[in-house]
Amino acid sequence: MAIKVPVLMYHKIGVRPDGAVIKGHYVSNDLFERQLAALKRFGYQGTTFQNLLQCGAQKGKAVLTFDDGYSNFALNAAPRLAELGWTGTVFVVTAYMGGENTWDTNWGEARESIMTWDQAKEWQTKGMEIGSHTVHHPKLAELSAEDSQQELDQSLADLRDHLDGKDFTFCYPFGSYLPATAVQVRDAGYLGATTVKKGCYLPGMDVFQVPRINIRSDTVPPVFAYKLFRALVLNR
Numbered sequence: 001m002a003i004k005v006p007v008l009m010y011h012k013i014g015v016r017p018d019g020a021v022i023k024g025h026y027v028s029n030d031l032f033e034r035q036l037a038a039l040k041r042f043g044y045q046g047t048t049f050q051n052l053l054q055c056g057a058q059k060g061k062a063v064l065t066f067d068d069g070y071s072n073f074a075l076n077a078a079p080r081l082a083e084l085g086w087t088g089t090v091f092v093v094t095a096y097m098g099g100e101n102t103w104d105t106n107w108g109e110a111r112e113s114i115m116t117w118d119q120a121k122e123w124q125t126k127g128m129e130i131g132s133h134t135v136h137h138p139k140l141a142e143l144s145a146e147d148s149q150q151e152l153d154q155s156l157a158d159l160r161d162h163l164d165g166k167d168f169t170f171c172y173p174f175g176s177y178l179p180a181t182a183v184q185v186r187d188a189g190y191l192g193a194t195t196v197k198k199g200c201y202l203p204g205m206d207v208f209q210v211p212r213i214n215i216r217s218d219t220v221p222p223v224f225a226y227k228l229f230r231a232l233v234l235n236r
């Protein structure tokens, strides 16, 4: 039977500030710890999206992804993964590195600081993967093909400028893309892309439309276990 690989989607790890609008995006350090312990108990070890794409589906591997590149990835998530000897992927919005989550504060979300390029480079050196989440975090499905192309090309160029290596993966902001966007991502030279569709990685699937398991502030261990089961066994 083909090996299925869970791909977990996180946003923010740490304390939720007053005024946060999407409260579910904050997973406390304590809950994160309990989720990692559960993964370990189920026989999993955390790895990067790039590792999955380059090595194929391996038993006991779970891909850990963190969207948006918040400073709390560098401060809370990455150090904990490193202690376990695990790795994961953080998808960054290249125009806002060292700044704030402007794409979210524009509509009223609480401010969060974004990792600097130095922090990203430091964690890349320690084995974490830094992937692209575009330049400005737009809804790609709503952009012209030309503007979408620009977001894909420029963010890849930014990653290649600031980090080691030429090969990078991608994540669609807001999970927004058209079938044509997935082709654009492939043609731009990315290795693969994650979506917000529910499910897990199945060998043979389109690697530019990989579904994930959404982990939230209320994903306590029993819910976490159920979400894994639902993705791995029920494929949704």
Ligand SMILES: [Zn+2]
Pocket: 067, 068, 133, 137, 173, 174
């Ligand atoms: Zn995002």
